[in-house]
Amino acid sequence: MIGWQIAERGKLTKINKIEQLEGIDSVKVKITKTLITEDDVASIMDEKPPLLIPGRMAIGQITEIPYESEYLKKGTKVGISAVRNCGKCNNCLRGKPEKCSDMFVAGKNVDGFLKDFAVLSTSDVFPFPKNTDENDVLYLEYVSLALSVIDRLKIEKGQHVAIIGASALGSAIAQLVIYYQGVPILIDDDDDNLMLAKKSGIYYTIKSGAKAEKEISSITGGRMPDKVVFVTGSDISPEMAFKISAPFGNVAFAGFSEVRARSAFNVALDKQLTCNFVTCGYGNAETAINLLANKAIDFTNYYVPLTKMDKVEQNIQKMCDAYEKKEKVADLLIDMLG
Ligand SMILES: [Zn+2]
Known part of the structure; x- marks a missing residue:
């Protein structure tokens, strides 16, 4: 070898x-x-x-x-x-x-x-x-991990799910949210990433920055999302995940790499959020292959x-x-x- x-x-x-x-x-x-x-x-x-x-x-x-x-x-x-x-x-x-x-x-x-x-x-x-x-x-491993995220957050039909980080993995999670009839809102600091996500069928794509929270608020009718995913390779501060979550919301940190930026947990504490950490998609490969075969995720x-x-x-x-x-x-x- x-x-x-x-x-x-x-x-x-x-x-x-x-x-x-x-x-x-x-x-x-x-x-x-x-x-x-x-x-x-x-x-x-x-x-x-x-x-x-x-x-x-x-x-x-x-x-x-x-x-x-x-x-x-x-x-x-x-x-x-x-x-x-x-x-x-x-x-x-x-x-x-x-x-x-x-x-x-x-x-x-x-x-x-x-x-x-x-x-x-x-x-x-x-x-x-x-x-x-x-x-x-x-990209099998991304889809397997995305399945673990969906499972952990128990995403329901019609529910808004904010995803911070529009890498190929973030896009896979967003596409899978659509497959399970949720509504993804994908956030990133890079215009090219957002454009690729849009081409991949994600309707709500938002540039991170001063106006992002307001835009998310308007999409969710002021309620803010109950489910938030932070893709760990993202350059955005993890604190954003806490800030945009509804009170008592569920936040998942998902990915294979470490979280780069430091974050204060006080916002999560104030809102009494539930935090999940998903670092692999163990056991999901077979389902993932079927999703890919059907082009449910592209x-x-x-x-x-x-x-x-x-x-x-x-x-x-x-x-x-x-x-x-x-x-x-x-x-x-x-x-x-x-
Ligand atoms: Zn073991």
Whole structure:
């Protein structure tokens, strides 16, 4: 297996090691495309980075499988779940894997998919219907996480949901709110992000700033939203989530990266809000694949050009430089076939 591993802060090194099947429940997958996002770059640029292979989002094709089934066989194209429960903690042992206290997350605390082959458990690979655009399947982890957010906030029909942060993940959450018949209000400080969200079918998009609260108030008939989602990679202050929430509202902080800006919790205290934290979409991959197959969530507006594998180090270096300068970090899609 050829891959790239974090050697030190901001630096990747090419590695070569042998990967073999680990038993009858494992499969060997040829990784065909890997999507490197700002979350991966945040890991690479961490003060104490994890010395592992980055890359949370990838798709591939099965090349070896001990027992073929109708569902999984050699040549099957698959989406890959980046999250696995530990199997050893109290909650795992009590049959509550979704509440695992030690989740393995690819590219965060176990090897990710910036490599040409991966050995995975059969329960972590998901075939997708033929008519599905494989470029949408790359975003599987976002849809799984968005499903966890919807579930945690118990979003109801007709309800306004404010979402702060119009990244591809924020857009996925907003599109899923529409799917469940809620009304998303998407907020961001970047005009381009808001434009992409609008193209993706989000009706209410609002630029953060002095007038934002007033606009949200007018959309919600003065009541303000009961449900607010703050996407953790956003540059906006988390305090905004508390400010725009209705009293006794529910706020969810959702995403794979850490919250960047510091925030005072006093507004949340005054309004007696309920705060939720959602950092993975464990158990939702199958539902997520179906949503993508039906184009209930569409990432077409977020696709980025396919780049060559031999430019990996160079291209990720550019992302790290942009991250360091606090500039916008564009996603990088790598053709792992060459
Ligand atoms: Zn566990």
